[in-house]
Amino acid sequence: MSAQDxxxxxxxxxxxxxxxxxxxxxxxxxxxxxFFTDTSVCIGCKACEVACKxxxxxxxxxxxxxxxxxxNTGALGASTWRHVAFVEQQKPLGGQQARVDHSELDVLxxxxxxxxxxxxxxxxxxxxxxxxxxxxxxxxxxxxVCKHCTHAACLDVCPxxxxxxxxxxxxxxxEDVCNGCGYCVPxxxxxxxxxxxxxxxxxxxxxxxxxxxxxxEPACAKACPTDSIQFGPLEELRARAAERVAQLHRDGVAxxxxxxxxxxxxxxxxxxxxxxxxxxEVYGLPPDPQVTTRDLPAMWRxxxxxxxxxxxxxxxxxxxxxxxAGRxxxAGRx
Amino acid sequence: MSEAGVTREGLTGRRxxxxxxxxxxxNGPAGRHRRPEGREGExxxxxxxxxxxxPAAFAxxxxxxxxxxxxxxxxxxxxxxxxxxxxxxxxxxxxGAELTRRPATARAMKLSSxxxxxxxxxxxxxxxxxxxxxxxxxxxxKPTSPMSVGSWLLAGYGPLAGAAALSDLTxxxxxxxxxxxxxAAAFGPAVAAxxxxxxxxxxxxxxxxxxxxxPYLFTASAATAAAGMALLAGPLAENRPARRVAALGAAAELxxxxxxxxxxxxxxxxYERGAAGRLMRLAExxxxxxxAGAALLGGRARPAAALAGAALLAASACTRFGVFHAxxxxxxxxxxxxxxxxxxxxxxx
Numbered sequence: 001m002s003a004q005d006x007x008x009x010x011x012x013x014x015x016x017x018x019x020x021x022x023x024x025x026x027x028x029x030x031x032x033x034x035f036f037t038d039t040s041v042c043i044g045c046k047a048c049e050v051a052c053k054x055x056x057x058x059x060x061x062x063x064x065x066x067x068x069x070x071x072n073t074g075a076l077g078a079s080t081w082r083h084v085a086f087v088e089q090q091k092p093l094g095g096q097q098a099r100v101d102h103s104e105l106d107v108l109x110x111x112x113x114x115x116x117x118x119x120x121x122x123x124x125x126x127x128x129x130x131x132x133x134x135x136x137x138x139x140x141x142x143x144x145v146c147k148h149c150t151h152a153a154c155l156d157v158c159p160x161x162x163x164x165x166x167x168x169x170x171x172x173x174x175e176d177v178c179n180g181c182g183y184c185v186p187x188x189x190x191x192x193x194x195x196x197x198x199x200x201x202x203x204x205x206x207x208x209x210x211x212x213x214x215x216x217e218p219a220c221a222k223a224c225p226t227d228s229i230q231f232g233p234l235e236e237l238r239a240r241a242a243e244r245v246a247q248l249h250r251d252g253v254a255x256x257x258x259x260x261x262x263x264x265x266x267x268x269x270x271x272x273x274x275x276x277x278x279x280x281e282v283y284g285l286p287p288d289p290q291v292t293t294r295d296l297p298a299m300w301r302x303x304x305x306x307x308x309x310x311x312x313x314x315x316x317x318x319x320x321x322x323x324x325a326g327r328x329x330x331a332g333r334x
Numbered sequence: 335m336s337e338a339g340v341t342r343e344g345l346t347g348r349r350x351x352x353x354x355x356x357x358x359x360x361n362g363p364a365g366r367h368r369r370p371e372g373r374e375g376e377x378x379x380x381x382x383x384x385x386x387x388x389p390a391a392f393a394x395x396x397x398x399x400x401x402x403x404x405x406x407x408x409x410x411x412x413x414x415x416x417x418x419x420x421x422x423x424x425x426x427x428x429x430g431a432e433l434t435r436r437p438a439t440a441r442a443m444k445l446s447s448x449x450x451x452x453x454x455x456x457x458x459x460x461x462x463x464x465x466x467x468x469x470x471x472x473x474x475x476k477p478t479s480p481m482s483v484g485s486w487l488l489a490g491y492g493p494l495a496g497a498a499a500l501s502d503l504t505x506x507x508x509x510x511x512x513x514x515x516x517x518a519a520a521f522g523p524a525v526a527a528x529x530x531x532x533x534x535x536x537x538x539x540x541x542x543x544x545x546x547x548x549p550y551l552f553t554a555s556a557a558t559a560a561a562g563m564a565l566l567a568g569p570l571a572e573n574r575p576a577r578r579v580a581a582l583g584a585a586a587e588l589x590x591x592x593x594x595x596x597x598x599x600x601x602x603x604x605y606e607r608g609a610a611g612r613l614m615r616l617a618e619x620x621x622x623x624x625x626a627g628a629a630l631l632g633g634r635a636r637p638a639a640a641l642a643g644a645a646l647l648a649a650s651a652c653t654r655f656g657v658f659h660a661x662x663x664x665x666x667x668x669x670x671x672x673x674x675x676x677x678x679x680x681x682x683x
Contacts, residue, residue: 157478178464182405183479282394286400
């Protein structure tokens, strides 16, 4: 095998892979698209969740209350392709300016009173000190989605070819092919894809493959009122994200960091990446995900070794000296 | 309780069990999960190397798992791991017995392998979300998918095992029967070994982290099972190779299980606790007892050989179910996903 072939094989396996669609066999592929979810402007309205369910006709999957802040969705799954996480923290946000027009309000009068609601009725006002002297509340919200990995474990392990790479570089399940083996479910390092109860097949975000074909943006990005969810060519999104995180750092939001945008990470960079305000695991995301198939060559080598050892052990047992001492020697040799 | 003061009555509104824990609060311990005292260093035989590092905290999203555990049913998939191993290694034993003129053992093992591989196929198809689409497994052959490779292996192995058993039973086409026996023995080790890659090629920490030892554990367990079946079903006069395989298999299974736990890092705990821990310990005990029984009495008394064989079969099954349950436990607890990844990032700087 030439060095070039070897390099190509390695690129298909893990690490940066600039042309995912071309590598998957799409000749004239359009630029790879994805999501940049800027959680610093997410307001937790869940319009993305609703728009996704509506457009993709995703069935209802439970209407219970979880007690997890405003998150009653729980997690991504077979029937939840967008999930807004809510995290309550005792930490003041630095240097925030809402830039809301207050020209109509007599803010000095409000400030004197201490609250928009008359103090007698309000009981607790924005300026009243915390009862236990603790800090302010910071409320993190983040809309999670399938990452459409460069090296997608779900796609790699799918035995039927149901999961495939589209010309847009996204990862989509063909529902008429999936036989519900469920192998993609534990393969995903983010816990995104899942089998739908009663249906048996695996389902996940398609990045609105049907809309992309018509030149439309995905339903969630279309519905997002704050542009927290941005859709576009991945290269453009990466540049925009780098600019945004630099801007936040300049404004004093030292917590801002990008997640999943690095083509050198364990999944070769995510097609859907995020700007987060805390560690990924706080939002339920793995801090350093790795595509499991990266280790598959080693697994096959060890499986071959184990198969050979099995054959060798039986050969020893059948052909070894017919005295009891032979057993110990054979065990030692193994 | 709501430390953020979001309720009007403050602490008076406390509802037990319904409080929202903070993710990674900078000013309080509420969002960081601490493990109960004294459980951190709980490793058997670890009295001398007591844990000196204080229990580390880690952040998670309301303690929810990061990855999804497989929805596979234990009787189907762990059962298949056992039966597939029994069938694969059994075919090797059958060929060995046939070539060394141990016809009764050869016939018993061919029958056992045919039965086991048939039950395997039934279990695998039963576990599919869409069983009527099981043939979709053979749409493509993907080396990146151990399940695809395994489907093709079974598709090749199953008919050979069937032909070997039917020829032996009916006496028809003896030459073709012998060829099928040998071909099944060639496929057998692959059928027994690929399942190690099948489980390891996932994001499940207890399975993936042990990916180097898993195939060895599974082939050792398969050898133990096949030896157990030969001791149970074969005549005394022919069971010397089975007794040797029993000793080799049980010893290798013990060693591989220990190596697996060492490689699994933090997720090794899941092999030592709960249902998985009980199954793994039971497998060790049964394996040692079965191998010892086979070595000492298996060549002398029929009941002893049968009992040792049953113990070895049970040991192999316990190993498979133990590994299966350890994987589920490691997938359900976010610490096994988050903490090793954090440590990896810290080590990389």
